[in-house]
Amino acid sequence: MSAIVGYARTSTTEQVAGFEAQLETLKAQGCTKVFQEQVSSVGDRLQLRACLDYLREGDTLVVTKLDRLARNVAHLGELVATLTAKGVALRILDPAIDTSTATGKLLLHIMGSIAEFERAMMLERQREGIAKAKAEGRYKGRTPTAMRQAQSIRQLASEGLTKAAIAQRLGVSERSVYRALKQGWSN
Incomplete structure (x- = not known):
């Protein structure tokens, strides 16, 4: 019997509303089990590992958004390869992507690439803004x-x-x- 399994993550414990919203959404999607953690995407994600170990052939992993699951396109590729090898489908709710179809697999990789590009551009703009503010003597940084x-x-x-x-x-x-x-x- 296949299961619908959810995974919810926020980067910090302060993101209570976002975390609760993910949990409610996953339950509404029929997830019989939800793995959850509040840890940075670069931190040790024990519940993600437990989730991947738990999943069996025919199961579907559901996440609310792509950035809740993968750090970057390479990490996304690793996760999709692991899920595919186990015979597990991945469903991302926003945007609606389901890897049980060929189109869903294609969209997943395109969206992952766009998300990584968008993040890199945002960080570049942030660095440029900080450099400009420093040059103008307006940037002090945060006080430790x-x-x-x-x-x-x-x-x-x-x-x-x-x-x-x-x-x-x-x-x-x-x-x-x-x-x-x-x-x-x-x-």
Whole structure:
């Protein structure tokens, strides 16, 4: 018996509404099982691996959007090859693409290429904008979180808290705590 399996992902835990919308959509599509995770596309995607292991011949994997599944065209190709070898169809809801058809397979590769191109162009425009703003003296970048809390870091360290405890209490990395103490940042 074949199954309709869903996969939902957001890059951060702050994307609650988008994540919940994906889950609702996948359930409405008849997914009997949904693998879900909130991790960057470049992070270790354990639930995606578990999903791929779970799928069997005749199953259909459903995702709401292409960027929820694949990092880039090469990654998309790897995933499609894995699914094809297992006899699993891929259905992407937006835009509507179903790899159980030849046209769906073609559209998937075209859309993946366009998405990767679009992302590369956006990053290039962003780099150009930052370079222009720097040249005009308008770009400062973001102030590092730990730098703003340097005094609190030093205070907690003087009270005898461990670097790990300081990092946890202030919501910064341990590495940032070490840098703040070593460099003597002032805020």
